[in-house]
Amino acid sequence: MVTDSNGLIGSEVVEYFDAQGWKIFGIDNNMRASFFGAKGDTRWNQKRLEANCRNFVHHELDIRDRTGVAALIQPLQPDMIVHAAAQPSHDLAAKRPFDDFDINASDLSHLKAEMQSRGITRTLDDIFEELVANWHERL
Numbered sequence: 001m002v003t004d005s006n007g008l009i010g011s012e013v014v015e016y017f018d019a020q021g022w023k024i025f026g027i028d029n030n031m032r033a034s035f036f037g038a039k040g041d042t043r044w045n046q047k048r049l050e051a052n053c054r055n056f057v058h059h060e061l062d063i064r065d066r067t068g069v070a071a072l073i074q075p076l077q078p079d080m081i082v083h084a085a086a087q088p089s090h091d092l093a094a095k096r097p098f099d100d101f102d103i104n105a106s107d108l109s110h111l112k113a114e115m116q117s118r119g120i121t122r123t124l125d126d127i128f129e130e131l132v133a134n135w136h137e138r139l
């Protein structure tokens with residue numbers, strides 16, 4: 001499962017795992033169009049993935065919708081969740097602080113809780129810390 005599937009990072013993740021034969025469930029609600037107007041619209045990327053990937057299914061869902069996220073994860077039982085959906089602009093964080101916090105901070109916690117309740121105990125945060133530690137060792 002990949003959040004940010006319409007976005008830059010998420011769509012790359014979708015293509016990477018699709019090429020390896022995984023079944024991918026994307027979550028995105030095109031919030032980028034709300035952040036950046038028509039120029040930020042990501043539907044073109046969603047359509048590109050739907051046309052080109054072998055095993056990609058898009059789910060229109062706001063990651064702040066805790067009940068919706070839980071209801072989607074329950075039947076799908078994903079092996080892995082890559083969570084990258086975000087409000088990516090520092091300037092907008094100042095202009096839309098509540099959206100910024102709800103999307104970038106609080107939602108990670110409920111996605112994490114969903115993952116942990118399904119026995120997925122390692123998160124990208126843990127892996128990131130490992131990667132940074134390994135990187136420091138090599139310096």
Ligand SMILES: NC(=O)c1ccc[n+]([C@@H]2O[C@H](COP(=O)([O-])OP(=O)(O)OC[C@H]3O[C@@H](n4cnc5c(N)ncnc54)[C@H](O)[C@@H]3O)[C@@H](O)[C@H]2O)c1
Nearest residue numbers: 004006007008009010028029030031032062063084085086
């Ligand atoms: N682009 C980079 O070079 C880069 C590098 C390092 C880290 N990152 C981080 O990776 C994350 C994703 O970055 P990106 O470049 O893919 O951003 P992006 O703006 O291209 O994509 C973000 C996606 O999240 C979706 N989204 C936002 N809010 C949502 C919500 N509430 N529900 C569902 N979907 C929602 C948007 O519609 C959009 O498609 C960010 O945290 C960013 O800081 C990006």
